[in-house]
Amino acid sequence: MLKSELQVALTVVSRAANLAQSVFNKLVTAETVTKNDKSPVTVADYSCQALISLLLSKSFPNDPIVGEEDANDLKQPTESSIQLKNRVTQLVNAELSKPQSIGESDNLELGTSRDSNVLLDAIDRGTFQGGSSGRMWCLDPIDGTKGFLRGGQYAVCLALLVEGKVQLGVIACPNLPVNPSNPDSPKGVVLAAVKGQGAFQRPISETNGTLTPIRMNPITPESLSYASFCESVESGHSSQSDAANIANELGITNEPVRMDSQAKYCSISRGDGDIYLRLPVSADYEEKIWDHAPGRLIVAEAGGKVTDIHNNDLDFSLGRTLKNNKGVIAASADIHADVIKAVQKVLKV
Ligand SMILES: Nc1ncnc2c1ncn2[C@@H]1O[C@H](COP(=O)(O)O)[C@@H](OP(=O)(O)O)[C@H]1O
Numbered sequence: 001m002l003k004s005e006l007q008v009a010l011t012v013v014s015r016a017a018n019l020a021q022s023v024f025n026k027l028v029t030a031e032t033v034t035k036n037d038k039s040p041v042t043v044a045d046y047s048c049q050a051l052i053s054l055l056l057s058k059s060f061p062n063d064p065i066v067g068e069e070d071a072n073d074l075k076q077p078t079e080s081s082i083q084l085k086n087r088v089t090q091l092v093n094a095e096l097s098k099p100q101s102i103g104e105s106d107n108l109e110l111g112t113s114r115d116s117n118v119l120l121d122a123i124d125r126g127t128f129q130g131g132s133s134g135r136m137w138c139l140d141p142i143d144g145t146k147g148f149l150r151g152g153q154y155a156v157c158l159a160l161l162v163e164g165k166v167q168l169g170v171i172a173c174p175n176l177p178v179n180p181s182n183p184d185s186p187k188g189v190v191l192a193a194v195k196g197q198g199a200f201q202r203p204i205s206e207t208n209g210t211l212t213p214i215r216m217n218p219i220t221p222e223s224l225s226y227a228s229f230c231e232s233v234e235s236g237h238s239s240q241s242d243a244a245n246i247a248n249e250l251g252i253t254n255e256p257v258r259m260d261s262q263a264k265y266c267s268i269s270r271g272d273g274d275i276y277l278r279l280p281v282s283a284d285y286e287e288k289i290w291d292h293a294p295g296r297l298i299v300a301e302a303g304g305k306v307t308d309i310h311n312n313d314l315d316f317s318l319g320r321t322l323k324n325n326k327g328v329i330a331a332s333a334d335i336h337a338d339v340i341k342a343v344q345k346v347l348k349v
């Protein structure tokens with residue numbers, strides 16, 4: 001089931017990851033980092049959304065897309081906007097011109113260059129408002145924009161939702177080592193899950209490679225104090241002080257591993273870390289569905305459970321945000337209840 005969706009998703013996400021890496025190599029310099037210049041990631045965000053949306057629409061022309069970005073800034077008649085549009089067009093076409101590799105999905109018309117207006121329309125296909133009916137794709141072209149600029153973790157994230165439920169998730173992490181137990185192994189993995197069919201990974205570069213099954217660590221309530229947390233680098237995205245108190249409550253002494261993006265979901269799915277906490281910082285922030293849809297399925301298919309701080313399932317059927325949820329708690333199914341208990345005690349919810 002969803003075999004062709006999986007193959008297309010793997011192809012388009014891997015292509016976008018290659019594009020993002022080429023943007024990083026060409027445009028991110030010590031100067032952009034020290035001057036806090038976000039333009040390289042902006043180029044990468046638009047280029048990856050254009051590429052993925054364009055290729056998805058070749059295979060699935062009737063599926064709408066809930067994407068993080070829109071093309072408004074690229075349509076302005078200003079010099080900087082025109083330059084940005086031209087840069088995006090050139091980068092997407094450079095990626096499309098690379099020959100098709102064995103294992104990549106057919107019928108995507110890879111190799112055909114596209115006009116900038118076609119690419120702007122492709123970006124704007126991502127403005128769908130979401131909801132509970134029918135099929136739709138959910139796209140975060142570059143998740144962890146801060147990590148991208150730091151040369152740290154970032155991810156290209158795509159999910160298929162059917163009737164508001166995540167059925168397929170694919171995440172490429174260009175800076176995650178292929179072998180979780182060897183940080184010096186080559187970097188660049190793509191993880192995938194189909195509901196009811198398990199979670200897998202393979203190197204981004206191996207378009208025809210075998211998908212290797214992944215599992216979370218077999219942790220139990222008895223061994224919970226040996227667990228480790230994976231959390232955001234950004235203290236503005238998740239409360240690090242609450243996380244420290246929860247670790248204390250669970251008897252966990254390992255230092256938390258901090259990284260940007262859905263690489264956190266990917267890491268715990270492969271047993272590199274055990275618990276991902278995203279603890280609300282402000283009362284009014286609504287988590288975006290594209291920040292969680294594929295990660296949630298990959299963790300669930302690798303033996304985990306993902307809820308919000310109230311132990312409610314994440315509800316992807318309500319539009320572009322998880323408006324009925326607060327925070328995210330992801331952990332191996334065997335210890336999730338214990339983690340929730342500690343979270344609720346510390347947060348007093
Ligand atoms: N106040 C906030 N609380 C929680 N998440 C936030 C936030 N402000 C922005 N974000 C989201 O946090 C994501 C990055 O998460 P993380 O901290 O896990 O790396 C961002 O995705 P993008 O980088 O795609 O914009 C953005 O959507």
Ligand SMILES: [Mg+2]
Nearest residue numbers: 140143144291
């Ligand atoms: Mg994001």
Ligand SMILES: [Mg+2]
Nearest residue numbers: 068140142143
């Ligand atoms: Mg993003």
Ligand SMILES: [Mg+2]
Nearest residue numbers: 068142144145
């Ligand atoms: Mg963003």
